[in-house]
Amino acid sequence: MSDDRFFTPDHETFRKTVRDFVEKELAPHSEEWEERGGFPREVFKRFGELGILGIRYPQEYGGSALDYWYTVAYVEELCRSQMAGLNMSIMVQSDMATPVINDLGTDEQKREFLAPAIRGDKIAALGVSEPGAGSDVANLRTTARRVGGDYVINGAKTFITNGTRADFITLMVRTGGEGYGGISIVLFPTDVKGYTIGRALRKMGNHTSDTAELAFDDCKIPARYLLGEENMGFYYLMKNFQGERLVAALGGTQGAQLCWDETVKYTSERHAFGRPVAKFQTTRHLLADLLTQIEAGRRLAYHAADLYNRGVECTKEVSMAKLFCGEMAIHVVDRCLQLHGGYGYIEEYHICRAYRDMRLLTIGGGTSEIMKEIISKLSGL
Numbered sequence: 511m512s513d514d515r516f517f518t519p520d521h522e523t524f525r526k527t528v529r530d531f532v533e534k535e536l537a538p539h540s541e542e543w544e545e546r547g548g549f550p551r552e553v554f555k556r557f558g559e560l561g562i563l564g565i566r567y568p569q570e571y572g573g574s575a576l577d578y579w580y581t582v583a584y585v586e587e588l589c590r591s592q593m594a595g596l597n598m599s600i601m602v603q604s605d606m607a608t609p610v611i612n613d614l615g616t617d618e619q620k621r622e623f624l625a626p627a628i629r630g631d632k633i634a635a636l637g638v639s640e641p642g643a644g645s646d647v648a649n650l651r652t653t654a655r656r657v658g659g660d661y662v663i664n665g666a667k668t669f670i671t672n673g674t675r676a677d678f679i680t681l682m683v684r685t686g687g688e689g690y691g692g693i694s695i696v697l698f699p700t701d702v703k704g705y706t707i708g709r710a711l712r713k714m715g716n717h718t719s720d721t722a723e724l725a726f727d728d729c730k731i732p733a734r735y736l737l738g739e740e741n742m743g744f745y746y747l748m749k750n751f752q753g754e755r756l757v758a759a760l761g762g763t764q765g766a767q768l769c770w771d772e773t774v775k776y777t778s779e780r781h782a783f784g785r786p787v788a789k790f791q792t793t794r795h796l797l798a799d800l801l802t803q804i805e806a807g808r809r810l811a812y813h814a815a816d817l818y819n820r821g822v823e824c825t826k827e828v829s830m831a832k833l834f835c836g837e838m839a840i841h842v843v844d845r846c847l848q849l850h851g852g853y854g855y856i857e858e859y860h861i862c863r864a865y866r867d868m869r870l871l872t873i874g875g876g877t878s879e880i881m882k883e884i885i886s887k888l889s890g891l
Protein backbone atom coordinates (compact mmCIF):
# COMPACT_ATOMS: atom_id res chain seq x y z
CA MET A 511 0.00 0.00 0.00
CA SER A 512 1.48 3.28 -1.02
CA ASP A 513 0.91 6.75 0.36
CA ASP A 514 2.42 9.63 -1.58
CA ARG A 515 2.69 11.80 1.52
CA PHE A 516 5.44 9.50 2.75
CA PHE A 517 6.69 7.52 -0.24
CA THR A 518 8.60 9.20 -3.08
CA PRO A 519 9.29 7.53 -6.45
CA ASP A 520 12.65 6.42 -4.99
CA HIS A 521 10.89 4.65 -2.13
CA GLU A 522 8.62 2.97 -4.67
CA THR A 523 11.57 1.79 -6.76
CA PHE A 524 13.12 0.29 -3.65
CA ARG A 525 9.77 -1.27 -2.70
CA LYS A 526 9.61 -2.94 -6.10
CA THR A 527 13.15 -4.31 -5.74
CA VAL A 528 12.24 -5.89 -2.40
CA ARG A 529 8.93 -7.20 -3.72
CA ASP A 530 10.57 -8.82 -6.76
CA PHE A 531 13.22 -10.42 -4.59
CA VAL A 532 10.71 -11.71 -2.03
CA GLU A 533 8.29 -13.03 -4.64
CA LYS A 534 10.92 -14.63 -6.87
CA GLU A 535 13.56 -15.87 -4.41
CA LEU A 536 11.74 -16.47 -1.11
CA ALA A 537 8.02 -17.18 -1.53
CA PRO A 538 8.55 -20.17 -3.89
CA HIS A 539 10.45 -21.91 -1.06
CA SER A 540 7.88 -21.26 1.63
CA GLU A 541 6.43 -24.77 1.76
CA GLU A 542 9.83 -26.45 1.81
CA TRP A 543 11.38 -24.12 4.41
CA GLU A 544 8.29 -24.24 6.64
CA GLU A 545 8.41 -28.02 6.50
CA ARG A 546 12.12 -28.06 7.26
CA GLY A 547 11.69 -25.51 10.06
CA GLY A 548 14.33 -23.10 8.81
CA PHE A 549 15.91 -21.36 5.85
CA PRO A 550 19.47 -21.40 4.46
CA ARG A 551 22.06 -19.14 5.99
CA GLU A 552 22.84 -17.74 2.52
CA VAL A 553 19.51 -15.90 2.58
CA PHE A 554 21.02 -13.40 5.02
CA LYS A 555 23.79 -12.82 2.50
CA ARG A 556 21.27 -12.16 -0.30
CA PHE A 557 19.49 -9.59 1.88
CA GLY A 558 22.90 -8.02 2.52
CA GLU A 559 23.75 -7.86 -1.19
CA LEU A 560 20.46 -6.07 -1.88
CA GLY A 561 21.23 -3.46 0.79
CA ILE A 562 18.20 -4.43 2.87
CA LEU A 563 20.03 -5.08 6.15
CA GLY A 564 21.57 -1.62 6.44
CA ILE A 565 18.88 0.68 5.12
CA ARG A 566 19.39 3.49 7.65
CA TYR A 567 22.98 2.78 8.70
CA PRO A 568 25.95 4.94 7.65
CA GLN A 569 27.61 4.22 4.34
CA GLU A 570 31.03 3.83 5.93
CA TYR A 571 29.81 0.57 7.51
CA GLY A 572 28.09 -0.61 4.33
CA GLY A 573 24.68 0.92 4.99
CA SER A 574 22.62 3.14 2.70
CA ALA A 575 21.87 6.07 5.08
CA LEU A 576 18.23 6.23 3.96
CA ASP A 577 15.14 7.34 5.87
CA TYR A 578 12.60 5.25 7.79
CA TRP A 579 10.08 5.07 4.92
CA TYR A 580 12.47 2.73 3.13
CA THR A 581 12.27 0.48 6.18
CA VAL A 582 8.46 0.67 6.04
CA ALA A 583 8.51 -0.36 2.36
CA TYR A 584 10.92 -3.22 3.11
CA VAL A 585 8.88 -4.57 6.04
CA GLU A 586 5.62 -4.40 4.06
CA GLU A 587 7.07 -6.23 1.06
CA LEU A 588 8.80 -8.83 3.21
CA CYS A 589 5.34 -10.02 4.30
CA ARG A 590 4.88 -11.45 0.80
CA SER A 591 7.34 -14.25 1.63
CA GLN A 592 4.46 -16.02 3.45
CA MET A 593 7.03 -17.03 6.09
CA ALA A 594 6.55 -14.94 9.21
CA GLY A 595 9.44 -16.81 10.84
CA LEU A 596 11.92 -15.87 8.14
CA ASN A 597 10.63 -12.30 8.26
CA MET A 598 11.20 -12.16 12.00
CA SER A 599 14.74 -13.58 11.68
CA ILE A 600 15.63 -10.96 9.10
CA MET A 601 14.04 -8.13 11.07
CA VAL A 602 15.96 -9.19 14.17
CA GLN A 603 19.08 -8.68 12.08
CA SER A 604 18.07 -5.35 10.54
CA ASP A 605 15.90 -3.67 13.17
CA MET A 606 16.22 -5.35 16.56
CA ALA A 607 19.76 -6.55 17.34
CA THR A 608 21.73 -3.90 15.44
CA PRO A 609 20.16 -0.41 15.88
CA VAL A 610 21.66 -0.08 19.35
CA ILE A 611 25.12 -0.86 17.92
CA ASN A 612 24.67 1.89 15.37
CA ASP A 613 23.48 4.30 18.08
CA LEU A 614 26.13 3.60 20.70
CA GLY A 615 28.93 1.51 19.23
CA THR A 616 32.51 2.65 18.90
CA ASP A 617 34.05 2.64 15.44
CA GLU A 618 35.83 -0.61 16.34
CA GLN A 619 32.58 -2.26 17.52
CA LYS A 620 30.76 -1.15 14.39
CA ARG A 621 33.47 -2.58 12.14
CA GLU A 622 33.54 -5.87 14.04
CA PHE A 623 29.78 -6.40 14.48
CA LEU A 624 27.60 -3.94 12.58
CA ALA A 625 29.37 -4.01 9.19
CA PRO A 626 29.31 -7.83 8.82
CA ALA A 627 25.67 -7.88 9.97
CA ILE A 628 24.81 -5.35 7.26
CA ARG A 629 26.57 -7.53 4.67
CA GLY A 630 24.76 -10.63 5.95
CA ASP A 631 28.09 -12.28 6.78
CA LYS A 632 27.35 -12.49 10.51
CA ILE A 633 23.98 -13.44 11.96
CA ALA A 634 22.81 -11.35 14.92
CA ALA A 635 20.46 -12.16 17.78
CA LEU A 636 18.96 -10.03 20.54
CA GLY A 637 19.30 -11.61 23.97
CA VAL A 638 16.90 -10.05 26.45
CA SER A 639 14.39 -12.66 27.69
CA GLU A 640 15.30 -15.15 30.39
CA PRO A 641 13.51 -18.14 31.87
CA GLY A 642 12.50 -15.99 34.85
CA ALA A 643 12.24 -12.54 33.23
CA GLY A 644 10.37 -11.70 30.02
CA SER A 645 8.07 -8.72 30.45
CA ASP A 646 9.91 -7.86 33.64
CA VAL A 647 13.19 -7.00 31.90
CA ALA A 648 14.46 -5.04 34.91
CA ASN A 649 14.59 -8.31 36.83
CA LEU A 650 16.98 -10.15 34.51
CA ARG A 651 19.60 -12.32 36.19
CA THR A 652 22.38 -13.04 33.68
CA THR A 653 25.46 -11.43 35.19
CA ALA A 654 28.59 -9.91 33.69
CA ARG A 655 31.31 -9.56 36.31
CA ARG A 656 34.28 -7.33 35.55
CA VAL A 657 37.56 -9.22 35.99
CA GLY A 658 40.58 -7.24 34.85
CA GLY A 659 40.10 -6.37 31.20
CA ASP A 660 37.22 -8.82 30.73
CA TYR A 661 33.61 -9.49 31.60
CA VAL A 662 32.77 -12.97 32.85
CA ILE A 663 29.19 -13.87 31.94
CA ASN A 664 26.96 -16.41 33.70
CA GLY A 665 23.27 -17.10 33.23
CA ALA A 666 20.66 -18.16 30.72
CA LYS A 667 18.47 -16.67 28.01
CA THR A 668 15.39 -18.12 26.36
CA PHE A 669 13.14 -17.54 23.33
CA ILE A 670 16.11 -16.12 21.39
CA THR A 671 15.34 -15.75 17.67
CA ASN A 672 18.32 -16.74 15.48
CA GLY A 673 19.71 -18.29 18.66
CA THR A 674 20.79 -21.60 17.15
CA ARG A 675 23.10 -20.00 14.61
CA ALA A 676 23.85 -16.43 15.67
CA ASP A 677 27.46 -15.28 15.30
CA PHE A 678 26.93 -12.64 17.96
CA ILE A 679 24.30 -11.61 20.44
CA THR A 680 23.39 -8.11 21.52
CA LEU A 681 23.11 -9.27 25.09
CA MET A 682 21.47 -7.76 28.16
CA VAL A 683 23.41 -8.50 31.33
CA ARG A 684 23.47 -7.41 34.95
CA THR A 685 26.63 -5.50 35.80
CA GLY A 686 25.32 -3.64 38.82
CA GLY A 687 22.78 -3.99 41.62
CA GLU A 688 19.13 -5.01 41.51
CA GLY A 689 16.58 -3.43 39.19
CA TYR A 690 16.82 -1.44 35.98
CA GLY A 691 19.80 0.62 37.11
CA GLY A 692 22.15 -2.38 37.09
CA ILE A 693 21.78 -3.55 33.50
CA SER A 694 24.25 -3.21 30.60
CA ILE A 695 24.42 -4.29 26.98
CA VAL A 696 27.41 -6.22 25.68
CA LEU A 697 28.24 -7.62 22.26
CA PHE A 698 28.73 -11.32 22.73
CA PRO A 699 30.54 -13.38 20.03
CA THR A 700 29.17 -16.90 20.15
CA ASP A 701 32.51 -18.66 19.65
CA VAL A 702 33.38 -18.04 23.30
CA LYS A 703 34.18 -20.98 25.61
CA GLY A 704 31.41 -21.80 28.08
CA TYR A 705 28.60 -20.74 25.74
CA THR A 706 26.09 -23.46 24.88
CA ILE A 707 23.01 -23.55 22.72
CA GLY A 708 20.33 -25.55 24.46
CA ARG A 709 17.04 -26.67 23.03
CA ALA A 710 15.68 -25.24 19.82
CA LEU A 711 12.12 -24.55 20.96
CA ARG A 712 9.26 -26.13 18.99
CA LYS A 713 6.71 -23.42 18.32
CA MET A 714 3.06 -23.03 17.41
CA GLY A 715 4.00 -21.00 14.32
CA ASN A 716 6.79 -18.92 12.82
CA HIS A 717 8.37 -22.23 11.90
CA THR A 718 11.05 -20.83 9.62
CA SER A 719 12.70 -18.95 12.49
CA ASP A 720 14.77 -20.75 15.07
CA THR A 721 14.11 -19.93 18.72
CA ALA A 722 16.64 -21.13 21.26
CA GLU A 723 17.55 -21.45 24.89
CA LEU A 724 21.10 -20.29 25.58
CA ALA A 725 23.43 -20.84 28.53
CA PHE A 726 26.48 -18.87 29.65
CA ASP A 727 28.97 -20.55 31.97
CA ASP A 728 31.96 -18.35 32.89
CA CYS A 729 32.09 -16.91 29.37
CA LYS A 730 34.90 -14.40 29.10
CA ILE A 731 34.62 -11.48 26.68
CA PRO A 732 36.82 -8.38 26.46
CA ALA A 733 35.45 -5.37 28.36
CA ARG A 734 35.69 -3.35 25.13
CA TYR A 735 32.56 -5.20 23.97
CA LEU A 736 30.46 -3.13 26.39
CA LEU A 737 28.01 -0.96 24.43
CA GLY A 738 27.71 2.60 25.69
CA GLU A 739 27.99 3.11 29.44
CA GLU A 740 27.84 0.47 32.12
CA ASN A 741 24.47 0.17 33.93
CA MET A 742 22.65 2.26 31.32
CA GLY A 743 21.46 -0.77 29.34
CA PHE A 744 17.82 -0.65 30.41
CA TYR A 745 17.43 2.87 29.03
CA TYR A 746 19.18 1.94 25.80
CA LEU A 747 16.95 -1.11 25.43
CA MET A 748 13.76 0.89 25.94
CA LYS A 749 14.83 3.13 23.04
CA ASN A 750 15.79 0.10 20.94
CA PHE A 751 12.37 -1.47 21.63
CA GLN A 752 10.65 1.35 19.75
CA GLY A 753 12.09 0.21 16.41
CA GLU A 754 11.30 -3.43 17.21
CA ARG A 755 7.69 -2.63 18.11
CA LEU A 756 7.20 -0.40 15.12
CA VAL A 757 8.26 -3.07 12.61
CA ALA A 758 5.95 -5.52 14.43
CA ALA A 759 3.03 -3.09 14.03
CA LEU A 760 3.84 -2.43 10.37
CA GLY A 761 4.40 -6.10 9.55
CA GLY A 762 1.27 -7.17 11.41
CA THR A 763 -0.84 -4.66 9.52
CA GLN A 764 0.53 -5.66 6.14
CA GLY A 765 0.15 -9.34 7.06
CA ALA A 766 -3.51 -8.65 7.85
CA GLN A 767 -3.91 -6.82 4.53
CA LEU A 768 -2.51 -9.77 2.59
CA CYS A 769 -4.85 -12.17 4.40
CA TRP A 770 -7.75 -9.87 3.57
CA ASP A 771 -6.73 -9.79 -0.13
CA GLU A 772 -6.52 -13.59 -0.20
CA THR A 773 -9.92 -13.88 1.45
CA VAL A 774 -11.60 -11.56 -1.04
CA LYS A 775 -10.24 -13.74 -3.84
CA TYR A 776 -11.23 -16.98 -2.11
CA THR A 777 -14.77 -15.89 -1.26
CA SER A 778 -15.28 -14.57 -4.79
CA GLU A 779 -14.38 -17.97 -6.23
CA ARG A 780 -16.06 -20.21 -3.65
CA HIS A 781 -19.76 -20.80 -4.22
CA ALA A 782 -22.48 -21.74 -1.72
CA PHE A 783 -26.26 -21.68 -2.18
CA GLY A 784 -25.79 -20.80 -5.84
CA ARG A 785 -23.66 -17.71 -5.46
CA PRO A 786 -20.11 -16.65 -4.50
CA VAL A 787 -19.63 -16.52 -0.73
CA ALA A 788 -18.45 -12.92 -1.23
CA LYS A 789 -21.94 -11.96 -2.37
CA PHE A 790 -23.62 -12.69 0.96
CA GLN A 791 -24.23 -9.41 2.70
CA THR A 792 -22.77 -10.76 5.93
CA THR A 793 -19.52 -11.54 4.09
CA ARG A 794 -19.32 -8.14 2.41
CA HIS A 795 -20.00 -6.36 5.67
CA LEU A 796 -17.45 -8.43 7.54
CA LEU A 797 -14.82 -7.74 4.86
CA ALA A 798 -15.67 -4.03 4.93
CA ASP A 799 -15.33 -4.01 8.69
CA LEU A 800 -11.97 -5.80 8.59
CA LEU A 801 -10.63 -3.49 5.90
CA THR A 802 -11.59 -0.49 8.02
CA GLN A 803 -9.70 -1.94 10.97
CA ILE A 804 -6.63 -2.64 8.81
CA GLU A 805 -6.69 0.92 7.52
CA ALA A 806 -7.02 2.29 11.08
CA GLY A 807 -4.01 0.20 12.10
CA ARG A 808 -2.00 1.38 9.14
CA ARG A 809 -2.77 5.04 9.92
CA LEU A 810 -1.69 4.58 13.53
CA ALA A 811 1.49 2.77 12.51
CA TYR A 812 2.29 5.37 9.83
CA HIS A 813 1.72 8.16 12.35
CA ALA A 814 4.22 6.52 14.72
CA ALA A 815 6.62 5.90 11.80
CA ASP A 816 6.40 9.55 10.79
CA LEU A 817 7.33 10.70 14.31
CA TYR A 818 10.07 8.08 14.53
CA ASN A 819 11.46 9.13 11.15
CA ARG A 820 11.61 12.74 12.29
CA GLY A 821 13.35 11.84 15.54
CA VAL A 822 10.38 12.95 17.67
CA GLU A 823 9.83 11.10 20.98
CA CYS A 824 7.06 8.59 20.18
CA THR A 825 7.09 5.82 22.79
CA LYS A 826 3.37 6.28 23.43
CA GLU A 827 2.45 6.26 19.73
CA VAL A 828 4.66 3.23 18.99
CA SER A 829 3.15 1.37 21.97
CA MET A 830 -0.35 2.22 20.74
CA ALA A 831 0.52 1.02 17.23
CA LYS A 832 2.00 -2.24 18.56
CA LEU A 833 -1.04 -2.80 20.79
CA PHE A 834 -3.69 -1.95 18.22
CA CYS A 835 -2.10 -3.54 15.15
CA GLY A 836 -1.19 -6.77 16.98
CA GLU A 837 -4.70 -7.28 18.34
CA MET A 838 -6.24 -6.16 15.04
CA ALA A 839 -4.15 -8.54 12.92
CA ILE A 840 -5.08 -11.52 15.10
CA HIS A 841 -8.74 -10.63 14.80
CA VAL A 842 -8.51 -10.13 11.03
CA VAL A 843 -6.77 -13.44 10.37
CA ASP A 844 -9.25 -15.26 12.60
CA ARG A 845 -12.22 -13.87 10.66
CA CYS A 846 -10.50 -14.45 7.30
CA LEU A 847 -9.91 -18.09 8.25
CA GLN A 848 -13.60 -18.35 9.15
CA LEU A 849 -14.52 -17.14 5.67
CA HIS A 850 -12.41 -19.95 4.19
CA GLY A 851 -14.61 -22.53 5.92
CA GLY A 852 -13.02 -25.99 6.26
CA TYR A 853 -10.24 -25.12 3.82
CA GLY A 854 -9.06 -22.46 6.26
CA TYR A 855 -8.16 -25.28 8.60
CA ILE A 856 -6.11 -27.12 5.99
CA GLU A 857 -2.36 -26.58 5.71
CA GLU A 858 -2.43 -26.16 1.93
CA TYR A 859 -4.09 -22.79 2.43
CA HIS A 860 -1.78 -20.02 3.53
CA ILE A 861 -4.43 -18.58 5.84
CA CYS A 862 -3.97 -21.62 8.08
CA ARG A 863 -0.28 -20.84 8.61
CA ALA A 864 -0.95 -17.10 8.92
CA TYR A 865 -3.42 -17.78 11.74
CA ARG A 866 -0.73 -19.56 13.77
CA ASP A 867 2.01 -17.11 12.89
CA MET A 868 0.07 -13.98 13.75
CA ARG A 869 -0.68 -15.16 17.26
CA LEU A 870 2.81 -14.07 18.26
CA LEU A 871 2.07 -10.42 17.54
CA THR A 872 0.59 -9.61 20.94
CA ILE A 873 3.36 -11.48 22.80
CA GLY A 874 6.79 -10.96 21.19
CA GLY A 875 8.66 -7.69 21.63
CA GLY A 876 6.44 -6.72 24.58
CA THR A 877 2.95 -8.07 25.25
CA SER A 878 -0.30 -6.15 24.78
CA GLU A 879 -0.55 -5.88 28.56
CA ILE A 880 2.89 -4.25 28.73
CA MET A 881 1.91 -1.86 25.92
CA LYS A 882 -1.10 -0.86 28.00
CA GLU A 883 1.15 -0.31 31.02
CA ILE A 884 3.38 2.01 29.00
CA ILE A 885 0.47 3.89 27.45
CA SER A 886 -1.22 4.38 30.81
CA LYS A 887 1.98 5.58 32.49
CA LEU A 888 2.68 8.01 29.66
CA SER A 889 -0.89 9.28 29.94
CA GLY A 890 -0.52 10.10 33.63
CA LEU A 891 -2.73 7.19 34.77
Ligand SMILES: Cc1cc2nc3c(=O)[nH]c(=O)nc-3n(C[C@H](O)[C@H](O)[C@H](O)COP(=O)(O)OP(=O)(O)OC[C@H]3O[C@@H](n4cnc5c(N)ncnc54)[C@H](O)[C@@H]3O)c2cc1C
Pocket residue numbers: 602635636637638639643644645646668669670671672713716721870873874875876877878879880883
Ligand atom coordinates in the same frame (compact mmCIF):
# COMPACT_ATOMS: atom_id res chain seq x y z
C1 LIG B 1 8.65 -16.92 18.93
C2 LIG B 1 9.26 -15.98 19.94
C3 LIG B 1 10.40 -15.27 19.59
C4 LIG B 1 11.01 -14.43 20.54
N1 LIG B 1 12.18 -13.81 20.21
C5 LIG B 1 12.88 -13.16 21.20
C6 LIG B 1 14.19 -12.65 20.95
O1 LIG B 1 14.73 -12.76 19.83
N2 LIG B 1 14.86 -12.07 21.97
C7 LIG B 1 14.32 -11.94 23.21
O2 LIG B 1 14.97 -11.40 24.08
N3 LIG B 1 13.05 -12.40 23.48
C8 LIG B 1 12.34 -13.00 22.51
N4 LIG B 1 11.07 -13.49 22.77
C9 LIG B 1 10.51 -13.34 24.11
C10 LIG B 1 9.33 -12.37 24.20
O3 LIG B 1 9.79 -11.05 24.05
C11 LIG B 1 8.66 -12.64 25.55
O4 LIG B 1 8.01 -13.88 25.44
C12 LIG B 1 7.66 -11.55 25.92
O5 LIG B 1 8.32 -10.35 26.21
C13 LIG B 1 6.82 -11.96 27.16
O6 LIG B 1 7.63 -12.40 28.21
P1 LIG B 1 7.31 -13.81 28.93
O7 LIG B 1 7.17 -14.82 27.87
O8 LIG B 1 8.33 -14.05 29.96
O9 LIG B 1 5.89 -13.59 29.58
P2 LIG B 1 5.62 -13.08 31.07
O10 LIG B 1 6.37 -11.83 31.29
O11 LIG B 1 5.80 -14.20 32.01
O12 LIG B 1 4.06 -12.74 30.96
C14 LIG B 1 3.00 -13.69 31.18
C15 LIG B 1 1.69 -12.92 31.10
O13 LIG B 1 1.65 -11.95 32.15
C16 LIG B 1 1.38 -10.68 31.60
N5 LIG B 1 2.03 -9.64 32.40
C17 LIG B 1 3.35 -9.55 32.73
N6 LIG B 1 3.60 -8.44 33.41
C18 LIG B 1 2.39 -7.78 33.50
C19 LIG B 1 1.97 -6.55 34.10
N7 LIG B 1 2.84 -5.72 34.70
N8 LIG B 1 0.67 -6.21 34.01
C20 LIG B 1 -0.22 -7.02 33.38
N9 LIG B 1 0.13 -8.18 32.81
C21 LIG B 1 1.39 -8.56 32.86
C22 LIG B 1 1.92 -10.74 30.19
O14 LIG B 1 1.35 -9.72 29.38
C23 LIG B 1 1.52 -12.14 29.79
O15 LIG B 1 0.18 -12.14 29.39
C24 LIG B 1 10.42 -14.28 21.82
C25 LIG B 1 9.26 -14.98 22.15
C26 LIG B 1 8.68 -15.84 21.23
C27 LIG B 1 7.46 -16.60 21.64
